[in-house]
Amino acid sequence: xxxxxxxxxxxxxxxxxxxxxENGNSGFIRQARKAATQQFRHIGFPEAGSEDWKYTNxxxxxxxxxxxxxxxxxxxxxxxxxxxLDTAVRIVTKNGKLDKGSSSAVLPAGLHVSTFTDAVLSDNxxxxxHFGTLTSQVEHFSVANASLFEEGLxxxxxxxxxxxxxxxxxxxxxxSVPGFVHPRQLIIAGGKTNVNIVETFEREDGTAYTFIxxxxxxxxxxxAIVKHxxxxxxxxxxxSVYNLEVQTAEDSQYHNFNFMFSGNPFIRNNIHVVMDxxxxxxxxxxxxxxxxxQLVDNHTCVEHKVADCRSDEKYKGILHGSSAAVFNGKIIxxxxxxxxxxxxxxxxxxxxxxxxxxxxxxxxxxxxxxxxTHGVTVGEFDQxxxxxxxxxxxxxxxxxxxxxxxxAFDIIDHISHKSIKKHVAQLFITFLKxxxxxxxxx
Amino acid sequence: MLQIRELHATVNDKEILKxxxxxxxxxxxxxxxxxNGSGKSTTAxxxxxxxxxxxxxxxxxxxxxxxxxxxxxxRAGEGIFMAFQYPVEIPGxxxxxxxxxxxxxxxxxxxxxxxxTRDFVKMFREKQHLLQFSNELAGRSLNExxxxxxxxxxxxxxxxxxxxxxxxxxxxxxxxDIDALRIVSNGVNKLRSSANAFVLITHYQRLLEHIEPDFxxxxxxxxxxxxGTKELAGELEAKGYDWLKDLPDALTDQN
Numbered sequence: 001x002x003x004x005x006x007x008x009x010x011x012x013x014x015x016x017x018x019x020x021x022e023n024g025n026s027g028f029i030r031q032a033r034k035a036a037t038q039q040f041r042h043i044g045f046p047e048a049g050s051e052d053w054k055y056t057n058x059x060x061x062x063x064x065x066x067x068x069x070x071x072x073x074x075x076x077x078x079x080x081x082x083x084x085l086d087t088a089v090r091i092v093t094k095n096g097k098l099d100k101g102s103s104s105a106v107l108p109a110g111l112h113v114s115t116f117t118d119a120v121l122s123d124n125x126x127x128x129x130h131f132g133t134l135t136s137q138v139e140h141f142s143v144a145n146a147s148l149f150e151e152g153l154x155x156x157x158x159x160x161x162x163x164x165x166x167x168x169x170x171x172x173x174x175x176s177v178p179g180f181v182h183p184r185q186l187i188i189a190g191g192k193t194n195v196n197i198v199e200t201f202e203r204e205d206g207t208a209y210t211f212i213x214x215x216x217x218x219x220x221x222x223x224a225i226v227k228h229x230x231x232x233x234x235x236x237x238x239x240s241v242y243n244l245e246v247q248t249a250e251d252s253q254y255h256n257f258n259f260m261f262s263g264n265p266f267i268r269n270n271i272h273v274v275m276d277x278x279x280x281x282x283x284x285x286x287x288x289x290x291x292x293x294q295l296v297d298n299h300t301c302v303e304h305k306v307a308d309c310r311s312d313e314k315y316k317g318i319l320h321g322s323s324a325a326v327f328n329g330k331i332i333x334x335x336x337x338x339x340x341x342x343x344x345x346x347x348x349x350x351x352x353x354x355x356x357x358x359x360x361x362x363x364x365x366x367x368x369x370x371x372x373t374h375g376v377t378v379g380e381f382d383q384x385x386x387x388x389x390x391x392x393x394x395x396x397x398x399x400x401x402x403x404x405x406x407x408a409f410d411i412i413d414h415i416s417h418k419s420i421k422k423h424v425a426q427l428f429i430t431f432l433k434x435x436x437x438x439x440x441x442x
Numbered sequence: 443m444l445q446i447r448e449l450h451a452t453v454n455d456k457e458i459l460k461x462x463x464x465x466x467x468x469x470x471x472x473x474x475x476x477x478n479g480s481g482k483s484t485t486a487x488x489x490x491x492x493x494x495x496x497x498x499x500x501x502x503x504x505x506x507x508x509x510x511x512x513x514x515x516x517r518a519g520e521g522i523f524m525a526f527q528y529p530v531e532i533p534g535x536x537x538x539x540x541x542x543x544x545x546x547x548x549x550x551x552x553x554x555x556x557x558x559t560r561d562f563v564k565m566f567r568e569k570q571h572l573l574q575f576s577n578e579l580a581g582r583s584l585n586e587x588x589x590x591x592x593x594x595x596x597x598x599x600x601x602x603x604x605x606x607x608x609x610x611x612x613x614x615x616x617x618x619d620i621d622a623l624r625i626v627s628n629g630v631n632k633l634r635s636s637a638n639a640f641v642l643i644t645h646y647q648r649l650l651e652h653i654e655p656d657f658x659x660x661x662x663x664x665x666x667x668x669x670g671t672k673e674l675a676g677e678l679e680a681k682g683y684d685w686l687k688d689l690p691d692a693l694t695d696q697n
Contacts, residue, residue, distance in 0.1 A: 383493075383494075385530045387492055387493065387494075387514060388526065388529070388530040388532070389532075389540075390491075390514035390515045391490050391491070391514045391517075391523075392515075392518055392540070392544040392547075392548075392600065392604065393515050393519055393545075393547045393548035393551060393604070394515055394543055394544055394547045395515050398543070398547070402535055402543070403532070403535075406532055406534030406535045408534075409533075409534035410534065
């Protein structure tokens with residue numbers, strides 16, 4: 001338990017107690033919240049220097065929630081992108097609560113969206129069966145979320161539903177005073193579904209400093225194919241921790257894309273996928289671009305619980321300014337998970353001398369018939385490539401842009417959905433241009 | 443067009459060029475020959491503005507402008523092109539998009555509007571044919587997985603598309619088989635005109651059998667020790683470069 005942030009924990013526990021009082025109508029949610037609150041009181045926020053938080057100091061960002069500051073306009077140097085994804089089913093949450101008015105009025109057949117409260121009131125079997133089953137008991141921020149979420153978002157995709165139209169969950173923060181928001185999602189993709197789920201985070205103008213502690217729990221049914229895109233384009237004055245718990249059933253495919261084109265000074269993603277059925281395939285693709293004094297931390301963990309599963313992970317990062325990136329890729333191959341194939345790669349491109357990368361593969365293998373590889377690169381720009389492009393008449397800054405795109409292209413190229421790919425590619429280019437402009441004015 | 447006067451250049455603090463003089467006029471083809479380490483590739487790098495090389499003395503004038511302070515992209519804009527000895531592979535940048543970008547930038551430098559897609563495609567088809575450059579190669583990432591010969595053909599394709607006033611070919615013949623050499627030479631010969639000039643940097647006479655030079659220069663210890671017509675190349679082929687060692691110091695040190 002971290003004593004430095006104990007007063008914040010006390011205050012949050014107080015808020016959780018109020019929530020426990022309010023939620024009289026939904027017995028098992030209340031029980032879960034009680035248990036989580038007890039656990040949160042016990043473990044609090046991570047200690048500085050603890051193994052999972054070695055390079056990531058979250059304390060200042062927690063403490064800022066308690067500073068009742070006057071609204072300040074974020075520094076102009078912070079970046080934001082606001083391109084919209086054209087055709088999509090929009091599900092909007094504001095400060096973690098479903099905003100029906102801003103969401104798509106008509107949902108495609110087979111897709112159900114409700115609040116946790118409504119799911120409980122309507123006695124939803126799926127919800128009851130899966131609520132809280134994946135929630136971590138040890139990850140500080142997951143526990144905090146489970147204790148403090150105000151209202152959850154429940155998304156249920158019926159078995160056999162196949163749709164090309166992305167399901168776009170938009171998390172908006174609009175708070176006028178500094179503080180936390182704890183969006184929580186439970187997403188169930190039934191057997192044999194084939195869907196694209198996009199989650200984006202946006203901060204509305206004029207919002208006070210917000211610590212977003214989000215948690216998504218996702219169940220991937222048998223033979224389902226789920227592509228899940230996280231796109232963080234928040235600008236300044238947001239610190240974000242995103243906790244993702246995924247469980248995949250046999251013969252399913254889960255592909256997570258994690259794009260961080262953001263101006264927020266602090267990003268931590270905890271991505272945890274448990275492959276619970278044979279013959280499943282998990283892919284994790286990440287792309288982070290950081291600048292100034294940003295910190296981007298990705299902790300991923302893939303568990304091979306049973307035999308005959310495959311995981312592929314590739315994270316790439318481009319670091320500018322004095323920013324820092326942390327990548328920790330854990331792969332656990334459980335006893336009996338024979339014929340496992342697991343690949344992991346983390347490549348970093350450093351644009352400025354002051355930027356730092358901390359990268360660590362962490363393989364725990366308890367089976368003997370296993371193929372695992374991991375690789376890490378941290379490199380600077382290829383000066384030969386730069387000169388080659390320049391010698392063909394292309395100005396230096398455009399060359400840098402071309403080379404950054406070339407470095408990252410394979411991650412974006414992996415997106416098979418046409419309009420999502422186009423959208424992400426556009427965001428990426430817009431973001432690089434903003435960053436280039438900013439670097440030029442330095 | 444090009445006037446190099448008393449050029450001295452260093453790489454990693456080591457002086458490679460020690461007083462190079464060369465004059466090139468429009469319509470001419472010059473060959474620079476010489477043994478390994480004589481400064482041939484350094485000459486090409488210095489002309490194209492490679493930041494790894496430092497000019498310590500002398501001048502390079504291109505159409506009455508001293509280009510030593512110009513960036514590589516500005517030199518390209520002025521119409522200088524170098525075909526690389528070792529073209530760089532850049533995964534993720536498609537050949538064709540790269541060409542479009544380069545043409546757009548050079549036109550912008552000259553104050554010209556962007557080229558119409560239709561015109562670009564037409565031009566590309568012609569040059570593609572000239573260098574027997576397949577669609578498959580054109581669609582791939584820049585030089586990625588290209589054979590040595592394919593890379594060199596791609597260099598000449600870029601040359602053909604960018605239409606420079608001065609083209610420097612840095613050992614374009616090295617690593618080429620007979621067929622590729624013929625295609626490349628044929629391409630260069632078709633591109634020759636009274637308005638442009640070529641500087642061929644080569645180790646062997648072989649290339650000069652296909653592309654006939656107007657002048658041949660022998661580079662040794664960072665300066666030109668002999669100049670002549672194409673017959674000089676034949677002489678070098680017969681005698682090798684060893685005779686250079688026997689030259690009186692007065693010739694190699696002062697010229």
